[in-house]
Amino acid sequence: MKILVAIKRVVDYNVRVQVKPDGSGVATDGVKMSINPFDEIAIEEALRIKEQGKAEEVVVVTIGSNDSQQQLRTAMAMGADRAILVETDTAVQPLQAAQVLLKVIEQEQPGLVITGKQAIDDDNNQTPQMLATLWNRPQATFASKVEFVEGNKISVTREVDAGLETIQVELPAVVSTDLRLNEPRFVKLPDIMKAKRKPLEVKAIADLVPAPKGQAIEVLKHEAPQPRQKGVMVETVDELLEILKDKGLVS
Amino acid sequence: MSKVLILAEHNGTKINQSTAKVLTAAKQLKADTIDVVLFGNDSGLATQVAALAGVNAVKYVQCNDNHDQLAASIAPTIADLGKDYSHIFGPSTTFGKDVMPRVAALLEVNQLSDVMEIIDANTFKRPIYAGNAIITVKTDTPQIVATVRTASFAADKSTDGSASVTESTLSTAAEHTTFVELSTGNSDRPDLQTASKVISGGRGVGSEENFQIVYDLADKIGAATGASRAAVDAGYVPNDMQVGQTGKIIAPDLYMCFGISGAIQHLTGIKDAGTIVAINKDGDAPIFEVADVGLVGDLFKIIPEMMEKL
Numbered sequence: 001m002k003i004l005v006a007i008k009r010v011v012d013y014n015v016r017v018q019v020k021p022d023g024s025g026v027a028t029d030g031v032k033m034s035i036n037p038f039d040e041i042a043i044e045e046a047l048r049i050k051e052q053g054k055a056e057e058v059v060v061v062t063i064g065s066n067d068s069q070q071q072l073r074t075a076m077a078m079g080a081d082r083a084i085l086v087e088t089d090t091a092v093q094p095l096q097a098a099q100v101l102l103k104v105i106e107q108e109q110p111g112l113v114i115t116g117k118q119a120i121d122d123d124n125n126q127t128p129q130m131l132a133t134l135w136n137r138p139q140a141t142f143a144s145k146v147e148f149v150e151g152n153k154i155s156v157t158r159e160v161d162a163g164l165e166t167i168q169v170e171l172p173a174v175v176s177t178d179l180r181l182n183e184p185r186f187v188k189l190p191d192i193m194k195a196k197r198k199p200l201e202v203k204a205i206a207d208l209v210p211a212p213k214g215q216a217i218e219v220l221k222h223e224a225p226q227p228r229q230k231g232v233m234v235e236t237v238d239e240l241l242e243i244l245k246d247k248g249l250v251s
Numbered sequence: 252m253s254k255v256l257i258l259a260e261h262n263g264t265k266i267n268q269s270t271a272k273v274l275t276a277a278k279q280l281k282a283d284t285i286d287v288v289l290f291g292n293d294s295g296l297a298t299q300v301a302a303l304a305g306v307n308a309v310k311y312v313q314c315n316d317n318h319d320q321l322a323a324s325i326a327p328t329i330a331d332l333g334k335d336y337s338h339i340f341g342p343s344t345t346f347g348k349d350v351m352p353r354v355a356a357l358l359e360v361n362q363l364s365d366v367m368e369i370i371d372a373n374t375f376k377r378p379i380y381a382g383n384a385i386i387t388v389k390t391d392t393p394q395i396v397a398t399v400r401t402a403s404f405a406a407d408k409s410t411d412g413s414a415s416v417t418e419s420t421l422s423t424a425a426e427h428t429t430f431v432e433l434s435t436g437n438s439d440r441p442d443l444q445t446a447s448k449v450i451s452g453g454r455g456v457g458s459e460e461n462f463q464i465v466y467d468l469a470d471k472i473g474a475a476t477g478a479s480r481a482a483v484d485a486g487y488v489p490n491d492m493q494v495g496q497t498g499k500i501i502a503p504d505l506y507m508c509f510g511i512s513g514a515i516q517h518l519t520g521i522k523d524a525g526t527i528v529a530i531n532k533d534g535d536a537p538i539f540e541v542a543d544v545g546l547v548g549d550l551f552k553i554i555p556e557m558m559e560k561l
């Protein structure tokens with residue numbers, strides 16, 4: 001079986017992003033970029049499945065600018081076998097991303113697709129579900145555990161508001177990862193060198209999906225969130241309780 | 252003019268408050284019609300929804316059991332019904348997040364995730380970058396599919412509605428997906444997502460055993476309990492207690508946290524709280540930048556003192 005992992009290059013999660021003064025976007029010049037943390041977990045999961053002998057090949061794919069090659073190389077340094085960059089210089093919204101990934105699936109025929117549940121830039125949490133829908137295959141979103149069961153099925157534990165839900169889905173399927181699925185490995189220097197020689201194929205987005213269906217949502221403006229009002233520091237529990245009592249929050 | 256279809260959420264016996272919050276958002280569209288679609292196997296649930304004022308019709312879709320509400324099973328029915336509506340809204344809970352993008356894909360539109368403000372029927376605000384930026388977005392597709400950020404809208408409290416109820420049977424159940432089990436934290440404390448007071452603990456609490464004092468304080472003031480990701484990852488508490496970007500986004504009147512540093516991913520989850528109280532032994536912890544009331548000190552001394560004085 002082949003596993004396809006879809007990843008995205010995003011502003012590193014440690015960066016506190018700033019809205020540009022003219023409201024046209026957030027400042028990304030010179031900002032550290034990384035693999036979306038949920039996608040890093042997706043790569044790790046695919047590698048573990050391969051290491052258990054349940055998959056032969058792990059292919060990573062991303063849709064993005066040429067700079068995204070860096071993140072694909074990192075994924076290959078972690079252990080992915082090869083990479084595909086679907087190149088575009090414009091931002092791609094989830095429905096278009098899902099259509100592009102579907103094309104890649106048609107070419108690659110994976111038995112399992114793993115991807116992060118959301119990208120921490122747009123926080124959309126849509127692409128895996130849309131991909132599963134267009135592919136007409138099951139989805140197991142927000143996964144915190146993936147196990148192979150008899151036949152052609154996986155059992156997936158999902159982090160839901162009420163607790164942990166377990167479902168079984170037939171393969172091929174799309175799994176979207178939550179944070180507790182695993183802890184991604186660190187890449188070692190020799191692996192970075194080795195990754196440079198692994199195959200990385202670049203495709204133009206228009207060659208895969210020349211006329212994407214669906215209209216993009218128009219972004220009119222970006223603004224900084226309303227700051228909260230400055231609070232007070234107290235020295236003692238008594239002072240704290242007095243404030244809370246005054247506000248009627250405790251009695 | 253707008254015609255809205257809302258996807259209701261429930262736990263088998265009770266309609267989740269997220270439904271009444273989505274209704275509040277739908278009413279702000281100044282819609283002509285607001286209908287609700289509900290999947291379940293207890294028609295009493297439909298009666299609960301019908302009591303919400305402003306709902307015109309409840310479309311109750313009977314399922315074999317409550318776990319038939321799998322995204323792949325219900326999305327085709329929602330999309331099919333949705334063709335008659337201008338807006339299809341679901342809650343931005345794990346239930347809504349799982350299913351609504353499938354509905355959007357079937358209708359060939361992009362989804363608006365986590366709508367936090369409605370400007371007009373086509374223009375909305377939503378957070379990106381864990382709430383570090385807010386974008387105003389516009390779309391004029393024949394159907395607008397959105398998830399509503401529940402912490403941004405108060406629950407509609409009306410009980411004098413008289414919506415009509417129509418019944419049908421689920422015909423789109425997916426064969427390739429089966430529900431196995433749901434394990435819940437099962438506590439008697441108030442629900443974290445709707446509680447007016449929340450007490451939470453982070454890595455600073457140190458262990459599963461130590462969390463007992465957090466629970467004791469919560470019980471003393473009738474609060475729900477929450478936690479940071481670090482506390483969940485360390486196994487101190489179950490995952491359903493996580494607050495933040497990847498946990499629950501909450502808006503209680505009081506949020507009091509102990510031993511939480513205040514990472515942006517955590518703060519995303521509490522920005523809409525009325526009063527934030529932070530107790531941390533490190534005076535430089537970023538949590539104090541957002542706290543309304545801050546107290547620098549050791550939680551193991553402060554909690555017992557609070558227990559004594561409350």
Ligand SMILES: Cc1cc2nc3c(=O)[nH]c(=O)nc-3n(C[C@H](O)[C@H](O)[C@H](O)COP(=O)(O)OP(=O)(O)OC[C@H]3O[C@@H](n4cnc5c(N)ncnc54)[C@H](O)[C@@H]3O)c2cc1C
Pocket residue numbers: 013037038120179452453454455456478479480481482493494495496497498499509510511512513514515516517520530531532533536548549550551
């Ligand atoms: C993609 C992504 C998503 C994330 N989503 C979330 C999320 O949804 N929710 C979330 O919470 N985090 C999330 N995180 C993790 C987040 O970045 C932080 O790592 C996490 O919130 C830290 O938890 P903490 O504050 O409990 O631990 P720490 O940062 O370790 O802080 C512990 C604090 O306890 C204090 N302390 C220690 N002992 C005591 C004592 N005796 N008395 C008083 N204070 C004490 C310390 O001074 C310190 O400030 C996410 C991270 C990523 C990358």
